[in-house]
Amino acid sequence: MSMMADHQGNSLFARIMNSNMAYSFKRNPVAIVSMAIFLIITLAAVFAPLIAPTDPYDPSLYDILDSELPPAWTNQGDPKFLFGTDDQGRDLWSAILYGTRTSLIIGICAVFVQAFLGISIGLISGYVGGRIDNILMRFADIQLSFSTLMVAIIFLAVSQALFGSETFNKYALFMLVGVIGIAEWPQYARTVRATVLAEKKKEYVDSARVLGFSSIRIMVRHILPNSLSPIFVISTVQVANAIISEASLSFLGLGMPVSQPSLGSLISSGFDYIFSGSWWITTIPGVVLVVLVLVINLLGDWMRDVLNPKLYKG
Amino acid sequence: MPLLSVRDLVVKFAMRDETVTALKSISFDVARGDRLGIVGESGAGKSVTGFALLNLISRPGFIDSGEILFDGMNMADMSDAELREVRGNKMAMIFQDPMVTLNPVLTIGQQMVETLQAHRKLSRKEAEQIAVLKLREVYIPAPEERLAQYPHELSGGMRQRIIIAIALLLDPQLIIADEPTTALDVTIQADIMELLLELCTTKKVSLILITHDLGVVSQMTENTLVMYAGRIIEAGRTREIINDPQHPYTQGLINALPQQTLPGERLKQIPGNMPSLSAAPKGCAFNARCEFAQDRCRMEVPNFEQIGPVKVACHEVRRLHHETHKQEDLA
Amino acid sequence: MFAYLMKRLFQAIAVMFAISLISFAIQDNLGDPLRELVGQSVSEEVRQELRDELGLNDSFFKQYTRFAGKVLQGDLGTSYFFKEPALDVILKKLPATLELVLGATIIIIGVSVPLGVYTAIKPNSLFSKIVMGISIIGISIPVFLTAILMIFIFSVELRWLPSFGRGDVVHVFGPWSTNFATVDGWLHILLPSVALASIMLPLFIRLIRAEMMETLQSEYVRFAWAKGIRPKRIWFVHALKNTLLPVITVGGVQIGTMVAYTILTETVFQWPGMGFMFLEAVNRVDTPLIVAYLIVVGFIFVVTNTIVDLIYGLVNPTVNLSRMDA
Numbered sequence: 001m002s003m004m005a006d007h008q009g010n011s012l013f014a015r016i017m018n019s020n021m022a023y024s025f026k027r028n029p030v031a032i033v034s035m036a037i038f039l040i041i042t043l044a045a046v047f048a049p050l051i052a053p054t055d056p057y058d059p060s061l062y063d064i065l066d067s068e069l070p071p072a073w074t075n076q077g078d079p080k081f082l083f084g085t086d087d088q089g090r091d092l093w094s095a096i097l098y099g100t101r102t103s104l105i106i107g108i109c110a111v112f113v114q115a116f117l118g119i120s121i122g123l124i125s126g127y128v129g130g131r132i133d134n135i136l137m138r139f140a141d142i143q144l145s146f147s148t149l150m151v152a153i154i155f156l157a158v159s160q161a162l163f164g165s166e167t168f169n170k171y172a173l174f175m176l177v178g179v180i181g182i183a184e185w186p187q188y189a190r191t192v193r194a195t196v197l198a199e200k201k202k203e204y205v206d207s208a209r210v211l212g213f214s215s216i217r218i219m220v221r222h223i224l225p226n227s228l229s230p231i232f233v234i235s236t237v238q239v240a241n242a243i244i245s246e247a248s249l250s251f252l253g254l255g256m257p258v259s260q261p262s263l264g265s266l267i268s269s270g271f272d273y274i275f276s277g278s279w280w281i282t283t284i285p286g287v288v289l290v291v292l293v294l295v296i297n298l299l300g301d302w303m304r305d306v307l308n309p310k311l312y313k314g
Numbered sequence: 315m316p317l318l319s320v321r322d323l324v325v326k327f328a329m330r331d332e333t334v335t336a337l338k339s340i341s342f343d344v345a346r347g348d349r350l351g352i353v354g355e356s357g358a359g360k361s362v363t364g365f366a367l368l369n370l371i372s373r374p375g376f377i378d379s380g381e382i383l384f385d386g387m388n389m390a391d392m393s394d395a396e397l398r399e400v401r402g403n404k405m406a407m408i409f410q411d412p413m414v415t416l417n418p419v420l421t422i423g424q425q426m427v428e429t430l431q432a433h434r435k436l437s438r439k440e441a442e443q444i445a446v447l448k449l450r451e452v453y454i455p456a457p458e459e460r461l462a463q464y465p466h467e468l469s470g471g472m473r474q475r476i477i478i479a480i481a482l483l484l485d486p487q488l489i490i491a492d493e494p495t496t497a498l499d500v501t502i503q504a505d506i507m508e509l510l511l512e513l514c515t516t517k518k519v520s521l522i523l524i525t526h527d528l529g530v531v532s533q534m535t536e537n538t539l540v541m542y543a544g545r546i547i548e549a550g551r552t553r554e555i556i557n558d559p560q561h562p563y564t565q566g567l568i569n570a571l572p573q574q575t576l577p578g579e580r581l582k583q584i585p586g587n588m589p590s591l592s593a594a595p596k597g598c599a600f601n602a603r604c605e606f607a608q609d610r611c612r613m614e615v616p617n618f619e620q621i622g623p624v625k626v627a628c629h630e631v632r633r634l635h636h637e638t639h640k641q642e643d644l645a
Numbered sequence: 646m647f648a649y650l651m652k653r654l655f656q657a658i659a660v661m662f663a664i665s666l667i668s669f670a671i672q673d674n675l676g677d678p679l680r681e682l683v684g685q686s687v688s689e690e691v692r693q694e695l696r697d698e699l700g701l702n703d704s705f706f707k708q709y710t711r712f713a714g715k716v717l718q719g720d721l722g723t724s725y726f727f728k729e730p731a732l733d734v735i736l737k738k739l740p741a742t743l744e745l746v747l748g749a750t751i752i753i754i755g756v757s758v759p760l761g762v763y764t765a766i767k768p769n770s771l772f773s774k775i776v777m778g779i780s781i782i783g784i785s786i787p788v789f790l791t792a793i794l795m796i797f798i799f800s801v802e803l804r805w806l807p808s809f810g811r812g813d814v815v816h817v818f819g820p821w822s823t824n825f826a827t828v829d830g831w832l833h834i835l836l837p838s839v840a841l842a843s844i845m846l847p848l849f850i851r852l853i854r855a856e857m858m859e860t861l862q863s864e865y866v867r868f869a870w871a872k873g874i875r876p877k878r879i880w881f882v883h884a885l886k887n888t889l890l891p892v893i894t895v896g897g898v899q900i901g902t903m904v905a906y907t908i909l910t911e912t913v914f915q916w917p918g919m920g921f922m923f924l925e926a927v928n929r930v931d932t933p934l935i936v937a938y939l940i941v942v943g944f945i946f947v948v949t950n951t952i953v954d955l956i957y958g959l960v961n962p963t964v965n966l967s968r969m970d971a
Contacts, residue, residue, distance in 0.1 A: 147905045149902065150901065158927075161930045248787050252908065256950065268790075282793060286793070
């Protein structure tokens with residue numbers, strides 16, 4: 001409990017985590033448990049190289065004789081492999097630690113790209129208005145109607161065919177971050193634009209303009225802070241969505257290669273063995289993925305309740 | 315027996331961290347055919363009173379205790395079915411903002427017919443005929459054509475007339491009008507009030523007019539209640555209250571009217587703000603703004619009692635009244 | 646009305662133009678048509694001649710116009726793998742995908758509207774809390790994982806339902822064979838459509854609930870209570886009608902998402918639809934088929950979005966179609 005409070009006080013978002021938020025956090029067991037699980041998973045992912053018994057990226061460490069061993073707690077389990085092994089004899093526990101790390105990195109980086117693009121475009125669109133606003137928002141509409149996943153699948157499929165799998169696999173991480181990042185900017189852009197339009201009417205923006213502040217300064221210093229709480233709420237949900245998108249793409253073979261697996265590619269590699277009874281290769285990474293996404297979503301829900309921002313609908 | 319008799323009504327709101335009391339035990343009567351004005355600042359509890367009479371306080375609010383005797387029946391402990399029977403039928407309400415009171419996706423006709431059919435066994439045709447009749451009574455031009463129109467096709471003034479017509483559909487005994495003109499253009503306000511007054515007098519319908527405008531009250535009503543921070547602080551004949559206000563707050567309200575000020579002079583506003591419901595001071599809620607406040611006013615809530623022709627809740631008024639009486643007795 | 650229609654139509658054409666440009670660019674860069682035609686054993690001179698003959702040395706503009714002209718005539722090239730016109734291949738796969746989407750849509754509408762309305766009317770009931778709890782878990786499970794889980798439970802462990810393919814289909818007409826005519830067909834489409842619905846269902850329940858709760862707070866609903874209207878009419882006529890307006894807009898956007906998710910669902914269930922076909926085409930670098938899929942899916946998106954916009958305009962009386970500048 002006190003650890004939670006300390007964490008909040010020291011975190012980067014200490015200023016946003018005002019006392020009201022901390023208060024509601026302490027009274028909400030779901031938020032506390034979610035935050036705890038999220039921190040455990042994140043820490044495990046960050047320190048994966050220290051925790052993992054083996055390096056899952058090094059094929060010379062696998063032994064094909066160890067392949068498809070069930071988890072340690074089952075009858076045929078080997079105590080060496082806590083969560084069993086996959087079809088190549090790779091330790092699943094190590095693979096999951098590294099996979100979670102990859103999934104989190106992609107999710108968070110992709111959301112940074114989204115936020116950067118969306119906030120800039122939203123600010124410009126709302127502040128400049130007129131024709132530019134019209135074109136940008138129409139563009140956002142069209143992009144939204146084409147679902148991220150669709151755009152990402154097509155983009156990745158075409159680049160895979162274009163560059164060949166070897167080159168593709170090498171840059172898969174950057175491509176995933178790029179495509180998930182670019183495909184979802186309209187969410188942010190619309191919300192920020194709506195705030196800008198609301199704030200623009202207020203007197204302080206006029207007075208800032210009369211005082212001769214530059215447009216960029218007015219936007220970044222005066223208008224942006226007012227859209228922070230919706231941005232914050234959206235970002236949480238978007239990280240969850242980005243992790244799911246990454247997993248889906250990897251599952252289709254359009255994301256991280258099995259040699260550097262994310263949670264999605266681990267699940268995918270196990271899918272072929274589910275009919276032969278090797279359930280753990282798919283199920284355990286699946287559970288980790290669902291729990292990770294679930295706690296992020298629960299935290300997002302809680303933040304939405306506390307901050308209660310006006311989110312752009314539709 | 316009065317048509318409506320409210321006794322010790324208490325309404326509370328269960329907020330996240332605390333329960334605040336919006337109506338702190340109010341009592342009043344409305345006789346048949348009588349017109350009562352309820353005056354006060356926003357947040358004084360006027361609108362809450364209006365909705366409480368229909369037992370239509372929505373969550374997190376609730377009627378905590380007290381009686382609302384309407385035509386002999388207690389609205390406060392009726393079943394939902396019994397309440398439906400009264401609402402819109404014997405007791406109707408006119409809302410503040412006509413722009414948001416009518417359902418945007420239903421036609422005027424649908425919204426009128428459903429009201430009639432909720433209370434009487436009527437075919438759609440019969441109901442529509444009554445609707446047209448009522449629209450004519452509120453001076454809506456071409457009423458037959460209005461039935462097929464949607465609210466957004468009509469002006470605010472027109473919509474409020476339609477809402478009045480809906481309130482009159484089932485010839486209620488009591489109409490509660492909650493600031494029926496605040497959302498309208500100034501030019502239309504007087505028309506709507508005049509219409510309301512005409513309809514109430516010709517049909518002998520009782521009216522409760524909730525407003526912050528003392529001028530309107532003096533033209534429209536026979537009796538007046540003045541509310542402050544969830545309590546009635548002065549009640550009596552409208553004429554008495556306008557001409558000889560007793561409570562310092564009522565005096566302040568009257569002095570603040572533009573008519574009381576010479577051109578070019580500043581309006582005489584009451585200093586300070588009404589305390590919020592959760593932060594009401596000890597004693598009389600008005601004490602912080604009152605120029606006559608004594609120690610006693612900061613300790614005890616004054617009783618609401620008959621002093622001369624009106625009922626007032628003020629320690630000072632009572633003291634002064636007794637002193638003058640003593641002097642009169644001596645003389 | 647006319648101006649609004651024209652505006653929609655213009656936007657639809659602009660989007661289709663952009664899609665055709667992208668498709669053309671892909672076709673231009675992906676795969677070498679010469680290799681498909683003559684193999685690699687031909688000399689450079691003959692190659693150049695063939696290039697000239699095929700117009701591959703023409704300007705970008707000229708090549709694009711030719712491409713667009715063919716597309717407009719329904720000629721999307723010939724699949725390398727199937728040796729058939731790409732459009733025919735897709736049209737054969739289309740009914741399977743559409744039936745899957747239809748099944749999922751029926752489940753979504755049939756379940757989300759009653760649950761969304763109920764949880765809005767009785768937000769504090771135990772059942773509502775359970776529904777909301779399950780829905781947030783549902784949002785957190787990727788569609789392919791739901792699909793795998795269902796196969797594991799219902800096909801592998803319980804052996805109740807088939808795990809792949811369409812089963813017995815009955816031919817209707819043209820390329821259309823339906824799953825909805827035989828028991829076996831129904832059994833086969835059940836898991837895939839539930840899996841496909843699972844991703845949208847929680848979103849729709851939450852959306853309908855949120856919109857409904859907002860509507861129930863509105864002044865016109867309060868006025869309806871004050872008129873003594875029955876609760877059922879207030880909920881299902883006064884509130885639901887206003888709730889569904891924003892839901893239609895979001896629903897239109899989600900149709901697009903659903904087409905994308907058919908790729909995942911079809912892959913897991915080996916459903917012989919166009920999503921599954923697309924992934925196979927990608928693995929085989931069957932460029933004409935990839936390009937054709939892109940154009941057909943783009944066309945489906947544009948058409949559904951335009952229809953949804955028009956329906957919204959028709960349902961909402963406050964939208965004056967002749968004046969709306971959307």
